[in-house]
Amino acid sequence: MTDISTFDDSREGEFGDYVALLKPRVMSLVVFTALVGLAVAPVHVHPLLAFISILFIALGGGASGALNMWYDADIDTVMRRTKGRPIPAGKIAGGEALGLGLALSGISVMMLGLASNWFAGLFLAFTIFFYAVVYTMWLKRSTPQNIVIGGAAGAFPPMIGWAVATGGISLESVMMFVLIFMWTPPHFWALALFMNDDYTKAGVPMLPVTHGRRSTRKHILVYTILLAPLALGLGLTSIGGPTYMAVALVLNAMFLRGAWAIWKRDEAQSEADGYKVEKRFFRFSLAYLFLHFTALLLEAGLGHWGLGGW
Known part of the structure; x- marks a missing residue:
């Protein structure tokens, strides 16, 4: 669970710190695979609608990243690979990360539902929940099968992209x-x-x-x-x-x-x-x-x- 004892309240987080909180490298994979799912679907989507939909899918992916970093700040502090992340490095408070993650979750789900269809919006909501709660809060610390089951969260984006175009699921x-x-x-x-x-x-x-x-x-x-x-x-x-x-x-x-x-x-x-x-x-x-x-x-x-x- 997150520990904000390392937070330096004399320093304000910079824009780059908040971007890092959204895990941009992971987000890039989410965006690309969702875009492919949308592009290869048999239903044509107007380019502007496609852009808006991918934008909100990306925000949903960033929301998942922020919630993950909020909850995992304690173990991120211990690991060499992650100790430089915004929360363990004392650049952003855990509460800020939680607030940002929840806000982006709500915005991305609502706006994707309004922009495309509610099946896609609810699918995005389920994906955020699966990554933040099922994987991060439960599986990651409880079983060596964490990455096997939890990996489903990273596999949903092309299905969401497909759902934006078709409103459903297919083979x-x-x-x-x-x-x-x-x-x-x-x-x-x-x-x-x-x-x-x-x-x-x-x-x-x-x-x-x-x-x-x-x-x-x-x-x-x-x-x-x-x-x-x-x-x-x-x-x-x-x-x-x-x-x-x-x-x-x-x-x-x-x-x-x-x-x-x-x-x-x-x-x-x-x-x-x-x-x-x-x-x-x-x-x-x-x-x-x-x-x-x-x-x-x-x-x-x-x-x-x-x-x-x-």
């Missing part, structure tokens, strides 16, 4: 969700392998902390093997096509190769080279997701000109 939007949902565990477990000391100090039950690095390596390989056919399966839906399939084949072959390399290594090798293989896999996992969704955009663009699809 295509569910498959986009599944792609992100199955990608999330190997992505974060690779990070946890070389940040294990931080999670141990903070008392966060990430898989390497509770089951050891050897078990985590096996889990990364298993999830990557399960992910590959699901990623390719998305290419067989109405929003897929040969361009997406070609990109997916290459990316999943490379991802599997990286997971296999992680599985083969022991801790002595990893510690000797500073976890280079694990860090490389983590960085590639970001490109993996971005390129899959970029390929979906390309398919949509080619389809517009009568050149895409099967």
Whole structure:
């Protein structure tokens, strides 16, 4: 739970501090995947309405980030990766972060509902609740499956984008969700392998902390093997096509190769080279997701000109 004892009340938070509170890097992923979900949907949305809808989805993502930082300030203070965040660094008070998160939550949900449809607005509300309450307040500190179940929050944005256009859910939007949902565990477990000391100090039950690095390596390989056919399966839906399939084949072959390399290594090798293989896999996992969704955009663009699809 948040601890505001480090807050320096003699200093006012700067604009950049409040931006950081919204987790802009995470928000960029939310915006991009939601935009793709909207763009590949079979219903045309006016560009201005699309822009407004994505803006409020982004605000909802920022609201989730602020609520997460408010609640997690105590463990953020302990971890090297997060101790520079606005609240543990004493730049913004915990109460300010909570107020901002709640305000942005209400604004984003109401305005998305009014701008597009209430199904999309309520879907955004559920996503914020899932990330802030189900993941941050419950799963993160209680189970090593935190990132598996909690990863659903990061997988909802393309479904919300699709709902903005169509007012509902379909196989295509569910498959986009599944792609992100199955990608999330190997992505974060690779990070946890070389940040294990931080999670141990903070008392966060990430898989390497509770089951050891050897078990985590096996889990990364298993999830990557399960992910590959699901990623390719998305290419067989109405929003897929040969361009997406070609990109997916290459990316999943490379991802599997990286997971296999992680599985083969022991801790002595990893510690000797500073976890280079694990860090490389983590960085590639970001490109993996971005390129899959970029390929979906390309398919949509080619389809517009009568050149895409099967």
